[in-house]
Amino acid sequence: MSDNKFDQSRFDQSRFDLGGVVVATTLAFKEDPKAPGGLAVDYDRFAEHCDFLIANGCRGVGPNGSLGEYSSLTDEERRKVIQVAVETVGDRGLVVAGIHGVGWHQAVKWAEYAKEDGADGVLLLPPTIYRANRGEVLEHYAKVNEVGLPIMMYNNPIDTKVDLDPDLVAELYELENVVAIKEFSTDVRRVLEIKERCGIDVIAGADDLLFESLVMGATGWFAGYPNAFPREAVEIYDLVQAGKIEQARELYAGLVPVFRWDTKTEFVQAIKLSMDVAGNSYGGPTRPPRGPLSPEHHEQVVRDTRRALDFAAAR
Numbered sequence: 001m002s003d004n005k006f007d008q009s010r011f012d013q014s015r016f017d018l019g020g021v022v023v024a025t026t027l028a029f030k031e032d033p034k035a036p037g038g039l040a041v042d043y044d045r046f047a048e049h050c051d052f053l054i055a056n057g058c059r060g061v062g063p064n065g066s067l068g069e070y071s072s073l074t075d076e077e078r079r080k081v082i083q084v085a086v087e088t089v090g091d092r093g094l095v096v097a098g099i100h101g102v103g104w105h106q107a108v109k110w111a112e113y114a115k116e117d118g119a120d121g122v123l124l125l126p127p128t129i130y131r132a133n134r135g136e137v138l139e140h141y142a143k144v145n146e147v148g149l150p151i152m153m154y155n156n157p158i159d160t161k162v163d164l165d166p167d168l169v170a171e172l173y174e175l176e177n178v179v180a181i182k183e184f185s186t187d188v189r190r191v192l193e194i195k196e197r198c199g200i201d202v203i204a205g206a207d208d209l210l211f212e213s214l215v216m217g218a219t220g221w222f223a224g225y226p227n228a229f230p231r232e233a234v235e236i237y238d239l240v241q242a243g244k245i246e247q248a249r250e251l252y253a254g255l256v257p258v259f260r261w262d263t264k265t266e267f268v269q270a271i272k273l274s275m276d277v278a279g280n281s282y283g284g285p286t287r288p289p290r291g292p293l294s295p296e297h298h299e300q301v302v303r304d305t306r307r308a309l310d311f312a313a314a315r
Contacts, residue, residue, distance in 0.1 A: 024062045137164070166197050
C-alpha cells in the first residue's frame with residue numbers, strides 16, 4: 001500500500017465521509033457567441049450555486065458529472081469548474097470531481113488535475129463510449145487508483161452498457177483507494193447484495209429510488225434533484241438515518257413525481273428548469289447536444305415542480 005494520505009480512508013471515515021447528500025451539480029451558462037455552442041460557462045453563478053447547496057445542508061458537491069455537462073466542456077473549462085468548486089466549498093464539505101474518460105489515460109489525467117486542484121475524491125464511470133470488457137474495466141480503475149484520491153465508482157449500465165455487478169464491485173474494492181460505488185442500475189436489490197460481498201459504501205444514485213435505497217442500507221445519496229430541492233433532500237436523508245421511516249416516506253412520496261425526471265433522457269434540462277421554477281438558484285440553458293425541452297415536457301416539468309413546491313410549503 002502506498003503512503004498517500006487517503007490510503008486509510010475506508011477505515012477512517014472522517015476523511016471521506018459520504019453520509020449525507022452530495023449533489024451532482026448543474027453548470028450555469030451565459031450567452032456568448034464566441035463560446036462553444038454560443039454559451040460560456042458562468043463561473044460566478046456556479047460558485048453561488050455551490051454555496052447555496054452547502055448552506056442548505058448538503059454534504060458536498062459533485063461537479064463534472066453528466067448533469068454538469070462535462071462532455072460538452074473544453075479542457076480548460078472542465079478543469080476550472082473543479083477549481084471554482086474547491087475554492088467555494090472550502091472545508092465546509094466535499095468536492096467529488098467527475099473524471100470520466102473513454103480510456104484510463106484520460107481518466108488518470110483528470111484525476112491528477114483533481115488532486116492538484118484540491119478535490120477530496122473522484123467519481124469514475126467505466127470507460128465511456130467504448131463497451132469495455134471485464135479486464136479493461138479492472139485496468140481502468142487500477143490505473144486511476146494509482147493517483148491516490150478516494151474513488152467513488154459509478155455504475156450506470158443504462159448509459160455505458162457496462163454493468164459493475166456485485167462480483168466485479170467486490171473485486172474492484174480490493175484496490176486501496178476505491179471506497180464507494182454510486183449505484184444507478186435502478187435495481188434496489190443491489191444495495192444489500194453489494195454490502196454482503198464487501199465493505200464498500202453503497203451510494204444511492206437514482207433520485208426516484210432514493211428512499212428505497214436508503215432504507216436498504218445505502219450510506220448516502222449522490223443526487224440530481226437536490227439542485228432544486230436541497231433542504232428537502234437533506235431532510236429525507238436525516239429522517240431515514242434517525243429511524244423516522246414513515247415521515248421520510250411521506251416527504252419522499254410528495255417529491256418523487258418530480259424526482260422521476262432524474263432517470264429520463266432529458267434529465268439535465270428538466271433539473272435546470274426545476275431550479276428556475278423553484279427560484280432559489282439558476283438553472284438556465286444547456287449546451288449542445290442537449291437542446292430545449294419539448295413544449296409538452298416543459299409543461300410537465302413545470303407542473304411537477306410546482307406540485308412538489310406546494311407540497312413542501314404546506315408541510
